[in-house]
C-alpha cells in the first residue's frame with residue numbers, strides 16, 4: 333500500500349452508517365492493485381444528517397466518486413446534478429461519479445443482478461419473474477429487470493410491512509415507464525404466491541428472510557412450487573446456501589444462485605463508472621471469497 337499510494341492517488345468513498353463491516357473496500361482496493369490503478373477506496377461513517385456535508389466534501393476534496401449505502405441512498409438525491417434512468421425511477425442512488433464537479437448518481441444493484449445472471453449464461457428478457465421484497469435490494473432489481481426487457485414481474489410483499497408502499501410505487505412506475513407488466517400481491521396470499529411461482533421463469537427473493545437472524549427461514553418451503561427449468565435466485569450471500577436454495581435443490585431446479593455474483597457485479601459496474609476499466613471479477617471472487 334505504501335508503494336501504491338502517493339500524491340496523485342484518486343480517492344473513492346463509501347458513505348453510509350453503520351458500514352465498517354463492508355466488503356467493498358477489500359473488493360475495490362484489490363482490483364485497483366491488480367490493475368495498477370492509482371486509486372484508493374475508503375469507508376466514511378456518514379449518516380442521514382451528514383450526507384450533505386459528505387457530498388460537499390466529495391466536491392471539495394476532488395474525489396472521483398463514492399458508493400452510497402443505507403441510510404443515504406434516497407437522502408443523497410437532492411444534492412446531485414444528474415441521475416441515470418434507473419436512479420430516476422428508483423429515487424435512490426448507490427454510486428456517484430464526479431466529473432470535474434458535476435455529480436451523477438447511478439444505481440448499480442439491478443445491473444449487478446442482471447449481470448450475475450448473464451455470467452451464468454442466463455437471459456431473462458421476455459420472461460416472467462416473481463420477486464419477493466421491495467426494499468433496498470428489491471426495488472433496483474425490479475426496475476432494472478423491467479428496463480432491460482423482462483416481460484412480466486409479480487411482486488410480493490407483506491401488506492402490513494413498511495415496504496408495502498414502496499412495492500406499490502415500484503409496480504406503478506414499472507407499468508407507467510417500461511414495457512414490462514407488473515402486478516402487486518400480498519405475500520400473505522399464499523395461493524397466489526404458489527400459482528405465480530409455478531408459472532414463472534425466475535423466482536427472486538430480495539427479502540431479509542434467509543439472512544441472519546432469519547437464516548433458518550424460507551418463504552417457500554414446498555419444493556413442488558418449483559419446476560426444474562426455472563431459476564431460483566436468493567439475493568442473500570451469507571450464508572452461501574440459504575434454506576430457499578436447499579428447497580430449490582430438492583426440486584432439482586437447474587439454476588440456483590445466491591447473491592454473491594450480484595454483490596460483486598454491482599461493484600464491478602461502479603468500478604467501471606469510476607475508472608473506465610473492467611474489474612477483474614474472477615480474481616476478486618477468489619481473493620474476497
Ligand code: NAD
Pocket residue numbers: 441444464465466467468469470489490493494495496519538539540541543546567568569591592594595596598
Ligand atoms: P430492506 O430492509 O430495504 O428490505 C427488506 C425486505 O424484506 C422488505 O421488502 C420487507 O418487507 C421484507 N421482509 C423483511 N422481513 C420479512 C419477513 N420475515 N417475511 C417476509 N418479508 C420480509 O433490506 P434490503 O437492503 O432490501 O435487503 C434485503 C435482502 O437483500 C437481504 O437479505 C440482503 O442480504 C440482500 N441484499 C443483497 C445484495 C447483493 O448485492 N446480493 C445487496 C443488498 C441486499
